[in-house]
Amino acid sequence: MPEVPPDRLLITVAPTGAETSKEDCPQLPTTLDELVKTAQECEAAGAAMIHIHIRDDDHRPTLDLGRLKDTVAAIREHTDLVVQLSTGGSVHDPLEDRLKVLDAEPDSCSLTMGTTNFGNDVFSNPWPFVCELYQLSQERKVVPEFELFDLGQVHALHRLLDKYGAPYGGKVHCDLVMGVPGGMNGSADALVAAVAAMPASVTSWSATGIGRSTLAVALAALSKGGHLRVGMEDVLTISRGVPVESNAQLVERAAALGGLVQRTPMTPPEARKVLGLSP
Numbered sequence: 001m002p003e004v005p006p007d008r009l010l011i012t013v014a015p016t017g018a019e020t021s022k023e024d025c026p027q028l029p030t031t032l033d034e035l036v037k038t039a040q041e042c043e044a045a046g047a048a049m050i051h052i053h054i055r056d057d058d059h060r061p062t063l064d065l066g067r068l069k070d071t072v073a074a075i076r077e078h079t080d081l082v083v084q085l086s087t088g089g090s091v092h093d094p095l096e097d098r099l100k101v102l103d104a105e106p107d108s109c110s111l112t113m114g115t116t117n118f119g120n121d122v123f124s125n126p127w128p129f130v131c132e133l134y135q136l137s138q139e140r141k142v143v144p145e146f147e148l149f150d151l152g153q154v155h156a157l158h159r160l161l162d163k164y165g166a167p168y169g170g171k172v173h174c175d176l177v178m179g180v181p182g183g184m185n186g187s188a189d190a191l192v193a194a195v196a197a198m199p200a201s202v203t204s205w206s207a208t209g210i211g212r213s214t215l216a217v218a219l220a221a222l223s224k225g226g227h228l229r230v231g232m233e234d235v236l237t238i239s240r241g242v243p244v245e246s247n248a249q250l251v252e253r254a255a256a257l258g259g260l261v262q263r264t265p266m267t268p269p270e271a272r273k274v275l276g277l278s279p
């Protein structure tokens with residue numbers, strides 16, 4: 001009898017991101033109160049993990065350590081969600097500030113496996129930075145989620161694991177981020193290719209499709225037995241031209257899609273087991 005039944009669906013919510021402005025999207029949770037409320041609603045709707053980017057008093061992306069620590073504490077106080085901090089930050093954040101995110105002691109951190117063109121910007125992840133961040137996550141006992149924006153990054157994950165061994169906790173969890181202009185496209189074909197190329201040591205994976213690729217990627221991920229990431233970091237419309245009202249609306253839709261293929265949202269304690277975190 002496996003510890004976590006195989007029909008369980010891990011839903012990760014990425015509620016804010018770093019690339020959308022509050023002016024363009026007033027319903028984006030950018031204050032700590034808004035983030036906590038969103039987290040509670042998303043947990044009630046079936047999310048088990050939250051991928052967090054934070055903002056300053058002017059709603060601009062920040063990696064301020066004090067704010068990160070307060071955020072981790074507040075989400076832990078008000079929810080049972082697995083707390084994942086973004087080490088990707090915004091496309092403008094310096095690498096040294098992104099390494100310091102681990103000082104906020106999250107359960108998990110995102111770890112992108114290579115540099116990607118990101119629209120007109122560049123999301124910089126040079127190999128030495130990837131290696132340093134990975135070794136730091138092992139040292140600090142933080143479980144990484146390997147973010148894979150293209151097929152080359154899937155192959156880079158083989159190199160990383162071969163060179164530095166297993167992550168803290170012993171599980172290998174990946175997230176395919178698809179449909180970024182500059183990364184792999186958000187199609188079933190691309191998802192199948194990326195999943196086929198993953199190292200055999202991968203124990204779980206989710207996928208998210210940016211913008212209009214969101215449903216195609218979610219359905220392909222479910223067809224391949226994967227998990228789902230959803231949230232306003234990745235998509236701002238619920239259907240063509242109709243703005244997303246809340247992150248919980250996207251989590252509810254993910255849970256409903258999972259229900260169609262007889263998957264049940266994973267609870268946070270189940271997610272901890274799957275990710276190799278202690279209860």
Ligand code: KMH
Pocket residue numbers: 017018019086087088089090091110111112118123147
């Ligand atoms: N804001 C993107 C450039 C992550 O959180 O690790 C990077 C990103 C990835 O969102």
Ligand code: ZN
Pocket residue numbers: 014017018051053086088089110233
């Ligand atoms: Zn992110």
